[in-house]
Amino acid sequence: MTSITLPDLVTQAVQNVIGHGPIKLHEPTFDGNEAQYVQDCIESTYVSSVGKYVDQFEIELAKYTGAKYAVSLVNGTSALHLALKLAGVKAGDEVLLQAFNFIASANAITYCGATPHFVDIESENLGIDPYKLQNYLSEISKKTGELTENVVTGRCIKALVVMHTFGHPSKMDELTEVAKKFNLILIEDAAESIGSYYDKKHTGTMGLLGTMSFNGNKTITTGGGGAVLTNNLGLAKHAKHLSTTAKISHKWAFIHDEIGYNYRMPNINAALGCAQLEQLPNKLEKKKKLFDKYKIELSKIKGVSIIEEPKNCKSNYWLQALTLDTPSLSMRDNILENLNAAGYMSRPGWDLLNSLDPFIESPSMSLETSNLLFQSLINIPSSPNLVT
């Protein structure tokens, strides 16, 4: 009797849940008013930087998340850039973020002339480990007045970007405490976590600023799009101002009072977003159902586990993720090969950002858990339309 290999078992489990491939990792679905709202834009001629859908999308997004203000932007990267700028991140500063991460946040830090400084995560929720962070900062930093200085580099550590990986909320209470202790401005990268809650608070609403993404691979999409969330009126107004070339309102003159950006979300993209927001509860329900099914099938297999929403949290289950109980790059890649060959588009976790050429010289704490997850994590197809 030949034994079935782990890769075969995983592929079979995935097939048991979602049927035969080819199936994408995550694709958008348009079951609602998308076509109608977009058509309305075209008929009204308001497809560009102003229009009722931009206003409506911002109002509905604020209402949904519970943030006081939402400013819609051209994508999640622009949201991160503006949030960092609004947080006061300046050339020469350092900003803490997890190394197990999409590159956008590290790039956005460099747009401010600052340096990313990488920290480790914990394995349950794939978010920054607050205890390791606190110990690390106690060792490598000192307070100088209101500022926290990295004693190794001599630079100011200005902010902490907390990400909610694949939709699973990070430990916000503990991370908020660390940020407070070390005078770090807390920004939440909620690009992946619309519909995710930490202790009943929506992700992206607990830091000074939060950022979102509505790229095509996200739970809801505007084609390309993003947003900044904040409870601070001044910051919201400033985000809008910076996103619209910092132009002062005037009946006709072109006066811009600072360096600005062209980061507005066009109305036609916001129209898509308004329709997608209406469909969000339905999508979230399906994504949870998909998780439940994967959990049943994967729990039958020895050697793999599925990432679940953390205690006291609600996850949007943006990307379903399984991990090998024994991290192994070769086994990870065997499973990836097997899944992809069977038509189930699957991917590993991100290459750790500190291993990439542009950030190879950036400061970093030791990244044991991040490294183990890089060797053990696999994202499997997660579109809401995979369940009925």
Next chain:
Amino acid sequence: MTSITLPDLVTQAVQNVIGHGPIKLHEPTFDGNEAQYVQDCIESTYVSSVGKYVDQFEIELAKYTGAKYAVSLVNGTSALHLALKLAGVKAGDEVLLQAFNFIASANAITYCGATPHFVDIESENLGIDPYKLQNYLSEISKKTGELTENVVTGRCIKALVVMHTFGHPSKMDELTEVAKKFNLILIEDAAESIGSYYDKKHTGTMGLLGTMSFNGNKTITTGGGGAVLTNNLGLAKHAKHLSTTAKISHKWAFIHDEIGYNYRMPNINAALGCAQLEQLPNKLEKKKKLFDKYKIELSKIKGVSIIEEPKNCKSNYWLQALTLDTPSLSMRDNILENLNAAGYMSRPGWDLLNSLDPFIESPSMSLETSNLLFQSLINIPSSPNLVT
């Protein structure tokens, strides 16, 4: 008998051409396949950063302009930023551009850590005056090896951004010669000039790189959008790479080999662009007709002139512009008040960039002509749908 004032005469002339207001300065029209292509995106679920319309738009745009390559981007500002980066503009450099300008190009220069350096224009075509530029550079610069140094600031003058104001081509032959003489990389800002030709060559195709905008107020729109044009395959590939987070192609790994951007045009916006490109010849014909009508009416009024396409050039007449023969801010504002009160959305030329807070300390040559145009120019309603 009371004499009719100049503002009344101008408003009457505008009314004779375009009928009763309210009429916007420039609004998009969607007379073709816009709704169909966008609907197709939604049905296919390809609304985001990849899709057939992105590819088609780039191919059609290259074909239309005669550029070898076109890379579609999220807006004209991102196009300027990438073009400057690809031209090798680095922190500490200076870049020459006209002060009578929209702020995007000066902002994009600062995104590279460089400093805008403002130069004067000529009154016929509102483009950089090549003779003044040559004299000025002879005075304030010296060649050091392959580089041109500003002897006043000590910085390297790296590039020259030539803009085709309101669609009227600048003197490319002469400006190319000056750029060559002083080792400046020439970038063409063709944001306003799709459909405009200098000596039968499309604007944006004569420099090392050209940039375009498809904002809602432009001759054709993608909601928000832009493009880089170039005849250099390496630069085109690099533009695409930088616009897509500098991610290396791989079956699943996330490897990025340099600091990149999220500057891709989404497929849903490109769908709009494909349909708009089909309508471009028709729009250009109407815009020329509108100019002809304005010219007839305005030529009856003493004291004002209309800007015409330069010799040897074809202008797209993006924004129709009249000038006062005797520059006067108060008369300009009286005419603007009168026109806008009658419902004809009109605007002055841009506040000179060197007068704005963020650039008040940037180097600048003396700007006589720019100043005169700031005091004398008025843009009047220019949508192609104002004529049949």
